[in-house]
Amino acid sequence: MSAKVNDDLLTERRKCEFNVEELTNYLDGGAQATQNRRKLEDKVLSTKGLFDEVPEEYLSHKEKYENAVRKAVVYYKAMKEAEDPNQTEQERANATYRSLLHAAVFKDNSPFSLHLAMFIPAILGQADEEQKKYWMKRASKMEIIGTYAQTELGHGTFIRGLETTATYDPKTEEFVLHSPTLTAYKWWPGSLAHTANYCVVMAHLYINGKSCGIQPFIVQFRDEETHQPLPGIKLGEIGAKLGFNTVNNGFLGFDQHRIPRNRMLMKNAQVLKDGTFKRSPNSKLTYGTMVYVRVVIVNGMANQLARAVTIAVRYSAVRRQSELKPDAGEPQILDYVTQQHKLFIGIASSHAFTLTAKWLTRMYQKVTADLEKGNLDELPELHAIACCLKAVTTTDTSVLVERSRTSCGGHGYMLSSNLPQIYGLVTAACTYEGENTVLMLQTARSLVKALEQAQSGKRLSPTMSYLSEKVSSRLKWDNSIDGIVKGFRRVAYGKVESAMRSMRKYVRSGLGPEDAWNMSSVQLVAASEYTSISEADIRQLQDTYEDLLGKIRPNAVGLVDAFDFRDQILNSTLGAYDGRVYERLMEEALKSPLNAEPVNQSFHKYLKPFMQGKL
Numbered sequence: 355m356s357a358k359v360n361d362d363l364l365t366e367r368r369k370c371e372f373n374v375e376e377l378t379n380y381l382d383g384g385a386q387a388t389q390n391r392r393k394l395e396d397k398v399l400s401t402k403g404l405f406d407e408v409p410e411e412y413l414s415h416k417e418k419y420e421n422a423v424r425k426a427v428v429y430y431k432a433m434k435e436a437e438d439p440n441q442t443e444q445e446r447a448n449a450t451y452r453s454l455l456h457a458a459v460f461k462d463n464s465p466f467s468l469h470l471a472m473f474i475p476a477i478l479g480q481a482d483e484e485q486k487k488y489w490m491k492r493a494s495k496m497e498i499i500g501t502y503a504q505t506e507l508g509h510g511t512f513i514r515g516l517e518t519t520a521t522y523d524p525k526t527e528e529f530v531l532h533s534p535t536l537t538a539y540k541w542w543p544g545s546l547a548h549t550a551n552y553c554v555v556m557a558h559l560y561i562n563g564k565s566c567g568i569q570p571f572i573v574q575f576r577d578e579e580t581h582q583p584l585p586g587i588k589l590g591e592i593g594a595k596l597g598f599n600t601v602n603n604g605f606l607g608f609d610q611h612r613i614p615r616n617r618m619l620m621k622n623a624q625v626l627k628d629g630t631f632k633r634s635p636n637s638k639l640t641y642g643t644m645v646y647v648r649v650v651i652v653n654g655m656a657n658q659l660a661r662a663v664t665i666a667v668r669y670s671a672v673r674r675q676s677e678l679k680p681d682a683g684e685p686q687i688l689d690y691v692t693q694q695h696k697l698f699i700g701i702a703s704s705h706a707f708t709l710t711a712k713w714l715t716r717m718y719q720k721v722t723a724d725l726e727k728g729n730l731d732e733l734p735e736l737h738a739i740a741c742c743l744k745a746v747t748t749t750d751t752s753v754l755v756e757r758s759r760t761s762c763g764g765h766g767y768m769l770s771s772n773l774p775q776i777y778g779l780v781t782a783a784c785t786y787e788g789e790n791t792v793l794m795l796q797t798a799r800s801l802v803k804a805l806e807q808a809q810s811g812k813r814l815s816p817t818m819s820y821l822s823e824k825v826s827s828r829l830k831w832d833n834s835i836d837g838i839v840k841g842f843r844r845v846a847y848g849k850v851e852s853a854m855r856s857m858r859k860y861v862r863s864g865l866g867p868e869d870a871w872n873m874s875s876v877q878l879v880a881a882s883e884y885t886s887i888s889e890a891d892i893r894q895l896q897d898t899y900e901d902l903l904g905k906i907r908p909n910a911v912g913l914v915d916a917f918d919f920r921d922q923i924l925n926s927t928l929g930a931y932d933g934r935v936y937e938r939l940m941e942e943a944l945k946s947p948l949n950a951e952p953v954n955q956s957f958h959k960y961l962k963p964f965m966q967g968k969l
C-alpha cells in the first residue's frame with residue numbers, strides 16, 4: 355500500500371514529531387472510542403448501494419433528489435444494523451458525529467436531516483409526556499418523517515411576526531390552521547417538499563379572538579399511504595439553491611386545515627378542551643429547539659472545517675509550484691509561509707471549536723436539567739452564549755473553508771475537490787438557525803445588560819464576570835496564554851462599553867432607546883476596539899506567530915491525519931490519504947458525460963453552421 359502513497363506525503367509523515375494516534379484518540383474521547391468509531395465506519399461503508407455510480411454533480415436537480423432519497427434509506431438502515439447494543443446512545447452519537455459518516459454518502463446533505471436534527475428534538479423538547487410517548491414511538495422508527503416548519507416567505511428572523519394562524523374551535527376541539535397571505539406560507543423547511551409527511555409547525559395561536567403567542571403544532575400534511583397532500587394543504591419545493599439541493603426544502607400553505615386539540619405540543623403552554631389557555635412559565639421556552647440546534651452546529655462546524663483543511667493541507671504537501679530559491683526546484687506549496695498562514699489557522703480553529711462545543715454541550719445539558727426542575731435562571735445566559743458561538747463558529751468556518759478552497763488554486767474550484775460543496779454547506783449555517791448578525795445582536799443585548807448590572811455593583815454570571823473586573827485602560831501586553839486572554843477581555847470590555855456609551859449619547863440627543871440601539875448596532879456587532887495594544891506589541895506578536903507557523907509546518911500533515919477522516923468521507927480528488935491528486939483529477943474528469951463521445955452533437959447542430967456562415 356505504501357508504495358502507492360505520494361513520496362512527499364510519505365516524507366511529511368516521517369517528519370511528524372508527535373504521536374498521531376494519540377491525538378486521534380483525544381479527539382474521539384479515548385482509544386476505545388476510536389476503535390468503536392472505526393468499527394462503525396467499516397460496517398457502514400461496506401454497505402452495498404451506498405455510493406454513486408455517476409458523480410452527484412452530473413445529475414439533474416430531480417435526479418439528485420431521487421438519488422439522495424435512495425441513499426438516505428440505505429444509509430439509515432446500514433446505521434441501524436451497525437448499532438452496537440453494548441454502547442450507550444451517547445457513545446453512538448459521538449461516533450456518528452465525529453466520523454461525519456453521512457458525508458461519505460452525500461456530498462450535499464440528506465433529505466432526512468431535518469427529521470433527525472429538528473423534528474425529533476422538537477418533539478422531545480416541546481411535547482408533554484403522553485405526546486412524547488406516542489410521537490417518539492413513530493418518529494424514532496421513521497414510520498413517519500417530519501420536519502420543522504417555522505420560517506415563512508415574509509418572516510424568518512422575527513418569529514413574533516409569523517402570520518400562520520392556529521385558531522382554536524372549542525365546539526369541535528380542533529385548531530384551524532390558516533395562511534392568510536402569500537407571505538404567511540411556510541418557506542424553507544428541509545424535507546418538507548416531497549420527503550416528509552408530518553411537521554412541527556410554529557403558528558400564532560388565537561383563542562376567542564385573543565392572541566396567545568407563537569406555539570408549536572404537530573401537523574400531518576400528506577396521506578401516509580398515497581403520500582398525496584391532504585385537503586387544505588398547498589405544498590411544493592422552493593427551487594435550486596447554492597447548496598442543500600438534496601435537502602428538499604419546501605413551501606407549505608394552509609387553507610382552513612383542521613387538526614385535533616392534542617396536536618398542539620403542550621409541554622410548556624396548554625390549551626384545555628374549553629379553550630382555557632395555560633401560559634408557559636417563560637414564552638422563550640418555545641424557542642428551545644433552536645437553542646439545541648445552535649449548540650449542535652458548533653460541533654458540526656469543527657468537523658466540517660477539519661474536513662476542508664485536511665483536503666487543503668494534504669494537497670499543499672503534494673503540490674509543487676514556482677521557486678523559492680534559484681535552481682532549488684519547485685517547493686511544496688506548503689513551504690510558503692503565506693500558505694501556512696492560510697491553512698494552519700483552520701487546523702487550530704477546528705480544535706478550538708471542538709473544545710468549545712464540548713463545553714457548550716455540557717452547559718446545555720446542565721441548563722436543560724435545571725429547566726426540567728423548573729429552574730430557568732441560566733436560560734438567558736445559555737441563549738446569549740449559544741447565539742454568539744453559533745454565529746462566530748459558522749462565520750469563521752465559512753471564511754476558513756473558502757480560504758482552504760482558494761488555497762488549492764484552480765483545482766479547488768473543481769467540484770471533484772469537494773471544497774465548493776463543503777463551503778455551500780457551512781455558509782448556509784450563517785443563515786439558518788438564526789441569521790448571524792441577528793444572533794450577535796442577541797448576545798450584545800445581554801452584554802449591555804450585564805455591563806449595566808456590573809456598573810450598578812451587581813454580581814455577574816461567570817461567563818460575563820470579566821465585565822465587572824477592574825481593567826486599566828492601558829494594559830501591559832503579555833504574550834503568554836493568560837496575557838492573551840486578558841487582552842481579549844480588555845478588548846471585549848472596550849467594545850461593550852463603547853457601544854453603550856454610543857447608545858447613551860443617542861438617547862441624550864433625543865432618540866428613543868430602540869433607535870439608539872439601531873444607530874449603535876454596527877458597534878454592537880463589531881465595535882471598534884479601544885484596545886491598548888501598541889505597535890511594538892503587534893510586532894512581537896507577529897514574530898511569535900511566524901515562529902509558531904514554522905513549528906507547526908513539519909507536523910501539518912500529521913495534524914490533519916489525526917482528524918482521521920476516511921477517503922470516502924473526504925470525498926475529494928485533492929485530499930485522499932495517498933495523495934494521488936493528479937491521477938484522481940483525471941479519473942474524475944473522465945467521468946464527465948461530455949467525455950462519453952468525441953464529438954458533441956452541438957457541433958453539427960450549431961457550431962459548424964455558425965462557423966461556416968450558414969446560421
Ligand SMILES: CCCCCCCCCCCCCCCCCC(=O)SCCNC(=O)CCNC(=O)[C@H](O)C(C)(C)COP(=O)(O)OP(=O)(O)OC[C@H]1O[C@@H](n2cnc3c(N)ncnc32)[C@H](O)[C@@H]1OP(=O)(O)O
Pocket residue numbers: 463467468471472502504505510511512513514544638639641642644645647650651654655658733734737779780783785786787788789792796799800
Ligand atoms: C451538514 C451541514 C454542515 C453543518 C453541520 C451542522 C450540524 C447540525 C445541523 C443539522 C442540519 C440542520 C439543517 C438546517 C436546519 C435549519 C433550521 C432552521 O433554520 S429553523 C428556523 C430557525 N429560525 C431562527 O433561528 C429564527 C431566529 N430568530 C429568533 O431566534 C428570535 O426571533 C430572536 C431571538 C431573534 C428574537 O426573538 P424575540 O421574541 O423578538 O425576542 P426579543 O429580541 O424581543 O427578546 C426578548 C427576550 O427574549 C430573550 N430570548 C430570545 N430568544 C431566546 C431563547 N431562545 N431563549 C431564551 N431567551 C431568549 C432575549 O434575550 C430577550 O431577553 P431580555 O433582554 O428581554 O431579557
Ligand SMILES: Cc1cc2nc3c(=O)[nH]c(=O)nc-3n(C[C@H](O)[C@H](O)[C@H](O)COP(=O)(O)OP(=O)(O)OC[C@H]3O[C@@H](n4cnc5c(N)ncnc54)[C@H](O)[C@@H]3O)c2cc1C
Pocket residue numbers: 468501502503504505508509510511512541542543544598603782785786787788789790791792795
Ligand atoms: C439552507 C437553509 C435551510 C433552512 N432550513 C429551515 C428549516 O428547516 N425550517 C425553517 O423553519 N427555516 C429554515 N431556514 C430558514 C432560516 O432559519 C432563515 O432564513 C433565517 O432564520 C433568517 O431569516 P430570514 O431569511 O428571514 O432573514 P432576514 O431576517 O430577512 O435577514 C435579512 C437581513 O436582515 C437583517 N436583519 C433582520 N433582522 C434584523 C435585526 N433585528 N437587526 C439587524 N439586522 C436584521 C439580517 O442581519 C440580514 O442581513 C433555512 C434557511 C436556509 C438558508
